[in-house]
Amino acid sequence: MDFLEIQFALRGKTLPADHGYALYSAVKKSLQAVEDASMPKDLPDDLHLCTISGIPDHAGMIYLNQSSSLRLRCPADQVQTWYRFLQNQVLDIRGHLIRLIQPRITLPEASDTLKSRLVTFKLKEIDHAEVPRYFLQSCQNGLDRLGLKGQVFIPSDPDGDLARRTLQIKDKKVLGFSVVVEGLSNEDSLILQWHGLGGRKHFGCGWFYPLKEDAYAA
Known part of the structure; x- marks a missing residue:
């Protein structure tokens, strides 16, 4: 588990608030336009994307600011490939x-x-009514498969409701939740940041970060 994170600053103004699938599609389109046969035509399984943070307008858009960035994690031996490919894209x-x-x-x-x-x-x-219970059990099962020890819970939004989220994939909306995992050892923390939980990691799902970054997270 030797991985690194690449962070790109951005030039731009706005993005759709729900842009995980669209971001993946845009990167994939750029890959498919490359004539270099050594480059993949789709994102490999071991490359994980994070959605981009911004200031929400509460009408389906975010405004980019100085903290906005595109973040990806990949094996250390792939860093130069993605660094060079994505720079100035x-x-x-x-x-x-x-x-x-x-x-x-x-x-x-x-x-x-x-x-x-x-x-x-x-x-x-x-x-x-039962979705949160099944969801938390799925999270716990995911931790168990990775051999990690930690306490998992769904946090609440500022209005006091469970932090329920949706992801738009073409014409389908996928239900999910925000997740916090506490009580991790240093080793388990790094393993969780690499493997994540759940699916759709190319769309920004399952990306875990230290809680102190919360103010900058998408």
Whole structure:
């Protein structure tokens, strides 16, 4: 588990608030336009994208600011490939243009408490009253499969409701929740940041970060 994070500053003004799938699609389109046969035509499984933070207008848009960045995690031996490919790329995200500039490489930081803005699972249970229980059990099962020890819970939004989230994928809305995991050892914290929980990691889901970053998270 030798991975690094690349962070790109952005030039741009606005993005759709729900842009995880559109961001993935824009990066994939850029890959498919490259003639270099050594480059993949889709994002590999071991490359994880984070959605971009901004100031919400509460009408489905965010305004980019100095804290806004595109973040990705990949194996250390792939860093130069993605650093060079994405630097100065212009991505069209549902009609909103952003340029990726000033990349920097960072080491993951261990923390006993991690948070993810959105985690999703394919839940068979459709009784909405029972969804949080099944969802938390799926999170716990995910931790168990990774051999991690930690306490998982769904936090509340500022209005006191459970932090329920949705992800738009084409014409489908996927239900998920924000997740916090406490009581992690340093090693377990890094493992969770690499593997995440749930699916759809190319769309920004299951991306965990230290809780102190919460003010800057998407």
